[in-house]
Amino acid sequence: MTETDSQDTKGIVFNFLIELGCCKRCALRFVGDSNTNYDNPTDDVKKLTRKDLGQNSNDENVFKKSKPNPCIICLDLLQDTTLQTMILNPELEKVLEYDSDTFVNYVSLPKAVLIREHSMEICVKEKFPQFFKDRNVIALNRAWSLSIQNKLAQRLEKKYDKNSYLQIQFNTSYVLDKEESLVMLLLEDKSRKHSIQHDPLSCKNVTSSLQTINSELFKQKVSIPPATPTKALDVEQVFYKHDHVFIAGRYCKYARNMFQTPWSGDDIQVEISSVQEKIFDHIENSFSCSAMVFSSSGREDFDVRTLGRGRPFFIKICDPKRTKVSFEKFRQIEQAVKHTKVVEVRDLQFIDRRYLSNIKEGEQFKKKTYRALCIVDKPENLTAYIDKINNISAVTLQQKTPLRVYHRRSSDIRERQIYSLKAKVINGKKNLLELDMITQAGTYIKEFVHGDLGRTTPSLCEIVGGYIDIIALDVLDIHLDFPPSINHKVKNHQTVNY
Amino acid sequence: MEVEKEESEEIPSTSSNPVEDPGPSQARVETESDDEDIEIPSILDSITQQQIDEFRPFHERYFEKKYCTRFTTDTVNLDTCVRIHTNKISLIYLSEKHSVIQNQQRLQSIDFQVSKKVNRLKNAMFGKGKRGAQLLQPDSILCHLETVDGARYPVHACVYGKLLEINSRVIKEPNFLLDDLNEGFLAIILPDLRRHEENVKSLKSVEEYNT
Ligand SMILES: [Zn+2]
Numbered sequence: 001m002t003e004t005d006s007q008d009t010k011g012i013v014f015n016f017l018i019e020l021g022c023c024k025r026c027a028l029r030f031v032g033d034s035n036t037n038y039d040n041p042t043d044d045v046k047k048l049t050r051k052d053l054g055q056n057s058n059d060e061n062v063f064k065k066s067k068p069n070p071c072i073i074c075l076d077l078l079q080d081t082t083l084q085t086m087i088l089n090p091e092l093e094k095v096l097e098y099d100s101d102t103f104v105n106y107v108s109l110p111k112a113v114l115i116r117e118h119s120m121e122i123c124v125k126e127k128f129p130q131f132f133k134d135r136n137v138i139a140l141n142r143a144w145s146l147s148i149q150n151k152l153a154q155r156l157e158k159k160y161d162k163n164s165y166l167q168i169q170f171n172t173s174y175v176l177d178k179e180e181s182l183v184m185l186l187l188e189d190k191s192r193k194h195s196i197q198h199d200p201l202s203c204k205n206v207t208s209s210l211q212t213i214n215s216e217l218f219k220q221k222v223s224i225p226p227a228t229p230t231k232a233l234d235v236e237q238v239f240y241k242h243d244h245v246f247i248a249g250r251y252c253k254y255a256r257n258m259f260q261t262p263w264s265g266d267d268i269q270v271e272i273s274s275v276q277e278k279i280f281d282h283i284e285n286s287f288s289c290s291a292m293v294f295s296s297s298g299r300e301d302f303d304v305r306t307l308g309r310g311r312p313f314f315i316k317i318c319d320p321k322r323t324k325v326s327f328e329k330f331r332q333i334e335q336a337v338k339h340t341k342v343v344e345v346r347d348l349q350f351i352d353r354r355y356l357s358n359i360k361e362g363e364q365f366k367k368k369t370y371r372a373l374c375i376v377d378k379p380e381n382l383t384a385y386i387d388k389i390n391n392i393s394a395v396t397l398q399q400k401t402p403l404r405v406y407h408r409r410s411s412d413i414r415e416r417q418i419y420s421l422k423a424k425v426i427n428g429k430k431n432l433l434e435l436d437m438i439t440q441a442g443t444y445i446k447e448f449v450h451g452d453l454g455r456t457t458p459s460l461c462e463i464v465g466g467y468i469d470i471i472a473l474d475v476l477d478i479h480l481d482f483p484p485s486i487n488h489k490v491k492n493h494q495t496v497n498y
Numbered sequence: 499m500e501v502e503k504e505e506s507e508e509i510p511s512t513s514s515n516p517v518e519d520p521g522p523s524q525a526r527v528e529t530e531s532d533d534e535d536i537e538i539p540s541i542l543d544s545i546t547q548q549q550i551d552e553f554r555p556f557h558e559r560y561f562e563k564k565y566c567t568r569f570t571t572d573t574v575n576l577d578t579c580v581r582i583h584t585n586k587i588s589l590i591y592l593s594e595k596h597s598v599i600q601n602q603q604r605l606q607s608i609d610f611q612v613s614k615k616v617n618r619l620k621n622a623m624f625g626k627g628k629r630g631a632q633l634l635q636p637d638s639i640l641c642h643l644e645t646v647d648g649a650r651y652p653v654h655a656c657v658y659g660k661l662l663e664i665n666s667r668v669i670k671e672p673n674f675l676l677d678d679l680n681e682g683f684l685a686i687i688l689p690d691l692r693r694h695e696e697n698v699k700s701l702k703s704v705e706e707y708n709t
Contacts, residue, residue, distance in 0.1 A: 256544060307538050373541045375553055400663070404560070407585045407688060410626050411662060426542055432550070434541065450556040453589070454667055454681040471553055472545045476538060 007047075009131050013124065014048040020225050022120075023071035025078035025147060029138040030124060036138075038078075038146035070232035072225065073116045074140055075174055077109070077233055078147055086170055087151045091238045095156055095168060097288075098242055099322045102161035103168055105152055107144050110174035110233055111181035111206045116226040118210045122218065123225040165243040165323075171236040176229070181206060183221050187213055244318045246356060247283070248483035249334075249348035250310035251275055253300065256472070258342060260299040278343040279315070282336045286329060288321035297359045297366065297480055298441065306475040308369075310344070312359050312482040314351060325350075347486045358482050367419060369477040370445050372435045374423075374460075377467035379430040385464040386433055389423040392463065395448075400455040402447045416443040433468075435460075436476070446470050557680050560584050564701035565593055566656035568636070575600065578656055579679070580701055586694060588657055589683040590640065592675060593707075596651075603645040605672035610664065612639045618685075619669070621661050628688060631660040636700060640664075640685050643672075657697040659689040 010031040017027035024045050028036055036044050070076040095103070117140055125132045149160045152168070174180075181201050187209065199205065253260070253275050261276045276294045283292060296313035300306050330348040337345045376385055395418040401409050417440040426432050439445065444456065450469045451459030460468050553559075561581040569576040577593035592599060610618040616632070618640055623631035634640075634655035641664075643651040655661075663686040668675045674682045689697050 254539070305544065308536050371538075371541055373545065375550065377555075403583055403587055403589075403686070404585065406587050406662065406686070408626060411623055411628060429542070432542070451681075453557065453683060454665075467555060469553070469556055471550060472541055474538075474541055474544075 009128070011048045013128055013131060016127065017120075017124070020123075021069055021072040021228050023074060023076065023079050025143055026071055026073045026140075029140070029143050030120075030135075032138060038143055039150045069228045069230070072228055073113065073120050074144075075110065075113055075116075075229055075231075075233040077107070077113065077140070077144055077172065079232075082232070082235060083148050083151060085235050086148060086238070087155050089170075089235070089238050091240075092152075092155055092168075095166070095240050097321050098166050098240075099324050100164065100166040100242060101158055102164035103152065103156055103158045103166045104160065104162055104164040105145055105148065106167065106169040107141055108169065108171045108203070109141060110172055110177040111184070111201060111203055112174050112177045113140065113233070114203070114206055114210060115181060115183070115222060118213075118218070119222050119224050119226045122215055126224075165245070167241055167243070169239045171239065172233045173236050174233040175231055184209055186221055187217060242319050242321065242323070244316050245287075245320055245323055246314050246316055246351050246353055247330075247348060248312070248314040248351040248355075248359075249345050250312050250483075251279065251296075251306065252308070252310040252344040252346075253304075253306045253342065254344070255342040256303045256305060259302045260296065261294060275343050278340050279313075279337055279345060282333050283315060283317070286322065286325055286333060287317050289317045290319040292317055295356075295359070297478055297482070300475055301446075301473075304473045304475060306478075308475075308477045309485070310346060311475070311478050312480055314356055314359060314483075347483055349483055349486060351483050355483070359480070366441045367438055367479040368441060368443075368475060369479070370437045370439060371474045371476050372437070372445065372449065372470045373426075373472040374433050374435050374449065374468050375471050376431050376433065376464075381464075381466055382425065382430060382433060385466060385468060386423045386425060388464045389421050389433075389435065389460070392421060394419055395421070395458060395463075397443065397448055398457050399444055399447060400452070402444050402452050403455070404444075404447070404452075414442065416440045416448075418443065418448065432471075445473060557581070561589070563704050564698070565704070565707040566636075566654070566701050567707070568656075568700065569652070569654050574651065576651060576654070578653065580656055581683070582689075582698070586689050586691065587662075588659065588687045588689050588697070590653070590656060590685045590687065591679055591683050592653070594679060598643060598645065598649075598651060599676055603647060603649065605643055605676065606646045607644045608668065608672045608675070609642040609644060609650075610640075610669075612641065618661065618664055621664070623660075623662075628660050628662065631662065631688070634659055634661055634687060636697075643675075653684060655685070655687060656701070657687055657689050658693040659687040659697070662686040662688050 014027050014031050017030055018024070024041055025038060028038070028041055028044060028048075031048065032044065071079065076082050121137060153160050156168075158166070178201075184201060184206055200209075259274045262274050280292050280294070283289075293316040294313065295316070296311055298311070300311070334345050334348055337343055376382055397416045397418065399414045399416055401412050401414075419438040419440070420436075422436045423433050426434055435449075437445070439448075444452075447456040447459070449460045450467075451457070451461045560583050564580045564582060566578045566580055569578075575593070575595050575597040577595050579591040579593045581589045581591065583589075597603075598605070612618060618632065621632050623629060635658055636654065636656050638655040639652045640655055640661075641653050643649075643653060645651075665675075665683050665685065668682060668684060675684055676682070
């Protein structure tokens, strides 16, 4: 009988590993295939042991022998009792609060386990070179995941999905970990030492060292097969987290004394909270999240309103417990924000992170429509000024960094475009005019009008040949189609599952 | 939380992407077609008549006017006007009482080479912190005014800070400094915030100056 006669050889290898002190799942990892049932390996174990221990129908004996010591590779990570300890962790109760239908689970391994695994691979490859020639040993953490998935799924009432946004991580520790992994310092390739930034004994560095390490050197320093351990690993905390999700929309701001984000200004009195706070107030409960991060396509000055369809924004929602937010729920949030009277939100929806760059790239090139209420120095010149404004079509500006922001911006001259200008009288107002403009993003509108002491040229003052200044400014539109607009007439449920 | 992946596949998946997969005809995606419905509230109604009546031009609205008299002598008035923005950025002007203006002299040129090594026009700076900008003290000379009739007057910085800018129009037409006391500033200075109190105390208010 040749060594490659697989079922028999499998049994031989399996027994060899069990005799050395491996647990049944570790032994299976070395001989099993994609059909191996790690969740409940009893049948697989029976198949492998029946032939070789033909005289012994009670295969439990095999394991009783190895019971006194923990598994020499996994330090009992894959043993039923350890898996059971993990499943019974009371912390998992809190994972039930997540409405996610799926989960994905991870485990952190002691470094000693990685070293032991490497040692065992060398051992079996020397002992059974033919058998292991083209054979992939199932990785320990993969086997762990397969062993615990079904049990976790039952416990959490969720399905396992490797792409799930809900991640559960079990941490383990091993009291002799430091002692056993110190050997890696001796084995460390001297030339690599400099490139390793922090801890050469970090899990990551141990893993990468083991991939390239010289086997002969390794054998000199590490016991092959791994020495019998006196202690098993311990199950530590379990961590869980839902990946962040993103929602997007457009906001309007109707107040002239409100910042976009919370402000701790020294000079200006802010009477009401920020746009961000007004929106967050109504988002937080719907998602039961740990934190939110607000981003938008530019921002308006605190005394500028944003009207029309509003300013595109998105919010990163961190560790949300609830992500099944319906189309209707989004509409309810919009209504709730509307009740603040000062902020309004539309087109609120989930958005894939891939589309988020649109909002930032758009910032460079987008156009904006402004409306300004302007005051002029001489009422008798009002119509002449209006005519002069309406006689020009577009203007190219040279703007030095405005005095208003010079203390916090670098010194520069920026070229900006005013694409169109349209001025008109306001009934009954002799010294006021209404000015609509379409401008390039990043144009300082107030400075374009009053000229910033001649530092923006040309200015509207220069153009009309008198003094003209902005009393009030509104953003009427930001020419960026983000996010897709939502038809409010359609009121079906829309549920998105993460 | 450091997550050790059991497999090499990349999370996250795109299958749960709400944008790609909006479900069967639930959220109709449109462009700007329904924008006409959006009402734009009146801009005039957003402010009060009082705000209109009390509106002051830009150079008054944001700036506090102060005067520096410490370099004036018995024979020559070298007073400067310092306008301090609400953000503390300070602009240096000649005072209307300055000898050049009082004597109705005209400038031949302005000399910005204030010492062998220092030329106020060679002022390179980088970034928001304006690194590399020339550092100024109250008695630092910003330039010398040279009149048509051969007189020469130093102009001082008056405050501690960094030189941000010399007025490019004044460089081109020196007499703009005398002729336009709004836009004809000489220099823009970013005051040293640690000495801002000191800066302000050393200057006179408009009332003090005119009595
Ligand atoms: Zn094991």
